[in-house]
Amino acid sequence: MYDEVYDAWKREEENAELQPLSKDFYNRLADYVKRIREESRMLDENTAKARLIRHELRNAHRLIESLIKLRYEKIFNATVSGQTIPNESLAEGEEKLLQKIVPIAESFQEFLKNIILGRLTRGEGEKREVSSSRVLVRFLKDMPAIIGADMKTYGPFKAEDVGTVPAENAKVLIKQGIAAKIDHK
Numbered sequence: 634m635y636d637e638v639y640d641a642w643k644r645e646e647e648n649a650e651l652q653p654l655s656k657d658f659y660n661r662l663a664d665y666v667k668r669i670r671e672e673s674r675m676l677d678e679n680t681a682k683a684r685l686i687r688h689e690l691r692n693a694h695r696l697i698e699s700l701i702k703l704r705y706e707k708i709f710n711a712t713v714s715g716q717t718i719p720n721e722s723l724a725e726g727e728e729k730l731l732q733k734i735v736p737i738a739e740s741f742q743e744f745l746k747n748i749i750l751g752r753l754t755r756g757e758g759e760k761r762e763v764s765s766s767r768v769l770v771r772f773l774k775d776m777p778a779i780i781g782a783d784m785k786t787y788g789p790f791k792a793e794d795v796g797t798v799p800a801e802n803a804k805v806l807i808k809q810g811i812a813a814k815i816d817h818k
Contacts, residue, residue, distance in 0.1 A: 662697065
């Protein structure tokens, strides 16, 4: 199995596209690692065979980590750039990984498209402009502390408390009957 891992790693290193792996590759790989770990534990640590097995295990770990990172990077980059990945190229665990990456890639594409079109829809990007205006409200019901639209903490409030909250939060609280706007002029 070590030779198969090395060959898979070498193909990934030498090719820009994702290289096919058998569906059961990772299952067999996990069995291989488990087997050499168990074999290593059963041997006298001072023997040459034990040292060779430990060396094989260290090398296998490095190859496996590098192989999986390479494949993940290729899967992620292809998905984000809108390319489809042939199902035959994916091993069993990678199919589930791809299912989780696709929604992220679609969100990324939508975000990119909106920026290119000169718009940023609500909820996209961490640094969208947040209205800094605050509204004075009287709380009609007890309210635990909230994180305001400006990412600051407000509250907790008891019924009949008066306080200021970001306009976006005030709208929601008023609509839900938790607070009433106080006009002050």
